Amino acid sequence: MQFQQLQYFVAVAETRHFTRAADLVHVAQPSLSQQIKALERELGAGLFLRARGNITLTDAGEALLPLARRILADAETARQEVQELAQLRSGRIRLGATPSLCTGLLPDVLRAFHDRYPGIRLLIEEGGSHDLVRELARGALDLALVVLPLPTPSPALTTVEVLREDLVVVSSPDAPAPGRGRRTVRVPDLEGERLVMFRHGYDLRELTVAACRSAGFEPDFAVEGGEMDAVLGFVRAGLGVAVVPRMVATRSGRGLRVTPLARPGLARTIALAHRSDVAPPRAAREFQRMLLER
Numbered sequence: 001m002q003f004q005q006l007q008y009f010v011a012v013a014e015t016r017h018f019t020r021a022a023d024l025v026h027v028a029q030p031s032l033s034q035q036i037k038a039l040e041r042e043l044g045a046g047l048f049l050r051a052r053g054n055i056t057l058t059d060a061g062e063a064l065l066p067l068a069r070r071i072l073a074d075a076e077t078a079r080q081e082v083q084e085l086a087q088l089r090s091g092r093i094r095l096g097a098t099p100s101l102c103t104g105l106l107p108d109v110l111r112a113f114h115d116r117y118p119g120i121r122l123l124i125e126e127g128g129s130h131d132l133v134r135e136l137a138r139g140a141l142d143l144a145l146v147v148l149p150l151p152t153p154s155p156a157l158t159t160v161e162v163l164r165e166d167l168v169v170v171s172s173p174d175a176p177a178p179g180r181g182r183r184t185v186r187v188p189d190l191e192g193e194r195l196v197m198f199r200h201g202y203d204l205r206e207l208t209v210a211a212c213r214s215a216g217f218e219p220d221f222a223v224e225g226g227e228m229d230a231v232l233g234f235v236r237a238g239l240g241v242a243v244v245p246r247m248v249a250t251r252s253g254r255g256l257r258v259t260p261l262a263r264p265g266l267a268r269t270i271a272l273a274h275r276s277d278v279a280p281p282r283a284a285r286e287f288q289r290m291l292l293e294r
Contacts, residue, residue, distance in 0.1 A: 003075065005039040006068040008032050009047060013065050016055045066138060073139025080281055091283040092121040096132040096144035098203055099228045101270065104247030105145070105163075109291050116290075120283045128201040133157065136275055142284040147203040148269040159271040162291060166246045167207075167266040169259045172238040177257060184262035187215045194222035194240035196231050203268070208243045211266055232256065 011021035012032070022029040040047050045060035057065065080091060097106055102124065110122060125132070125141065132144040137156060148159065169178050169185050178193055179185035190212060197219070198205040205224075212219040222240035228248065235242050236255045243266065249258045272288055274280045280288065 001039065001042050002035075003071075005035045005042075006071055008035050009039060009061075009064065010068050010072060012036060012048065012055065013057060013061065013068075018055070070137075070139045074278055077139065077142070077278065077281060088117045088283055088286060089119045091119070091281060092123055093281070093284045093287050094123045094125070094140065094142045095284075095287070096125045096127060096135055096141045096146075098128060098132070098145065098147060099126045100204060100245050100248050101145045102126055103228050104165075104245055104251055105270070107251075109287075109294055112294075113287055113290055117283065117286070129203050130201060133273070136273060139275070139278070142274065142280045143288060144273045146271055146273050147207075148271045150273075156276055157273050158276045159273045160288075160292065162270045162272050164267055164269050167204075167243050167261060167268065168246050168249050169241055169261060170232070170235050170244055170249050170256045171241040171259065172236055173255070173257045175238045175241075178241050178259055183260075185259050186262045187211050187266065188217070190219065190241070190243075191215070191217040193220070195219050196226070196234045196240040196242040197221045197224035198231055199225045199227065202227075204243065204245075207266065207268060211243075 007025055008021065008027070011024045012018055015021045015024060018033055018036075019029050022032040025032065036047065043060065043064070046058050047061035047064060049056045049058055106124075110124075113120070114122065125135065127135070129146040129150060132141065132146055133150055135141045136144050145162065146159070148161070150157070150159070169190070171178055179189040182189075195208070197208070209219055223234050226234060228244070231242050231244070232248075232252055234240070243261075245268065249256065272291060274284070274288075279285070
């Protein structure tokens with residue numbers, strides 16, 4: 001099995017077309033087809049079902065595809081590692097983070113890192129913890145800031161706790177204060193409040209809904225489906241209240257009333273995750289060090 005054959009296989013799997021795949025990898029179509037056939041002989045199984053105008057993966061092809069993608073991603077990571085210059089003058093970091101962390105935690109850390117290593121490219125991908133774990137596993141990210149516990153435990157990932165952050169309730173100053181104006185709000189006080197709720201798959205949505213149900217009621221949504229900036233905007237407009245991380249409320253609190261949750265309150269644990277079987281690139285390791293020492 002040759003590395004080049006895996007490149008050709010992934011190209012055909014993603015384009016579902018031999019000619020377009022050949023253009024993608026800059027090789028003549030007959031050569032690509034020959035290499036795919038050689039790979040199938042080597043594996044002892046067909047990888048594609050070829051019908052007129054329709055290319056689909058066989059069961060063997062479906063099984064090989066995530067492994068091939070991971071091998072190619074690992075090779076690219078190795079190439080980037082080798083090509084980095086001394087003193088971290090060049091390179092890249094592929095960092096995943098939940099949208100709330102991109103708003104709250106990351107800006108200051110990224111600025112400090114960029115000031116020290118201006119030659120490092122920072123590639124940021126926003127997503128929920130579930131999506132970020134999947135991207136880590138297939139080699140598309142070097143590091144990811146995720147919320148613990150992970151949606152599906154993964155023995156292939158190493159996690160290091162970064163911080164434990166309190167959640168607060170935000171509301172419009174022009175609307176009645178939640179909890180009848182008390183200095184703190186209990187989760188049961190949210191019963192009867194109309195909530196501005198994040199989209200499905202958002203860690204804060206799952207945490208808030210679970211807390212309300214534990215308190216014995218179903219949350220009432222005024223509007224749902226937004227990302228962090230949209231949720232804060234809807235709250236400012238007086239559509240309802242939202243439960244958000246304290247750092248986000250502090251950084252984006254203009255035009256918002258911020259009310260702490262009474263003890264025991266709600267909190268979330270943030271961790272930095274990377275694959276256990278592949279060491280992060282040097283630049284990513286340096287970013288991890290700076291984040292944990294902040």
